[in-house]
Amino acid sequence: MGLAIVIDNFSEALSIGELIRDKGGEGQARRILGWTGLIGVALFLSAMAGWFLLRHLSRGTLGLLVAAGAGAMFYLTMTELVPEAESHQFQQSSAIAAATGLLVIFTLSHLAR
Known part of the structure; x- marks a missing residue:
């Protein structure tokens, strides 16, 4: 489930970044990709922590x-x-x-x- 969250956020970041890049904002697209990637990693880590801490x-x-x-x-x-x-x-x-x-x-x- 955690890996699915990471893949989902990465694909969302790519599509959002592409929309912004089309409007001429290459730097902003990278920033959004970075933030979305960070959110994806945080969600993955929280999903793994939840699994390890709550599985019992x-x-x-x-x-x-x-x-x-x-x-x-x-x-x-x-x-x-x-x-x-x-x-x-x-x-x-x-x-x-x-x-x-x-x-x-x-x-x-x-x-x-």
């Missing part, structure tokens, strides 16, 4: 921690990102994408049992 907890405690983190991410998405997307050109597609994502998560969680 009971399943109930781990479930509570994961649910709290997922709830925080869901709150952030619904209050900040969806209204921002709807205020631009995407209108209802962001709500449909959020609902589809929740259905996929629900389905996968039941298949994993």
Whole structure:
């Protein structure tokens, strides 16, 4: 999971850096790539530290921690990102994408049992 986070952040940094470089900001693109890479490394290290430090907890405690983190991410998405997307050109597609994502998560969680 930690390696997936690093790969995801690296690809995001490359796409953001390319967009900025197209606008003539080579130095700024490198700075963004550096910061995003640093964030990716920090996420990887925190994922590994969490795995080593929390792997001995009971399943109930781990479930509570994961649910709290997922709830925080869901709150952030619904209050900040969806209204921002709807205020631009995407209108209802962001709500449909959020609902589809929740259905996929629900389905996968039941298949994993």
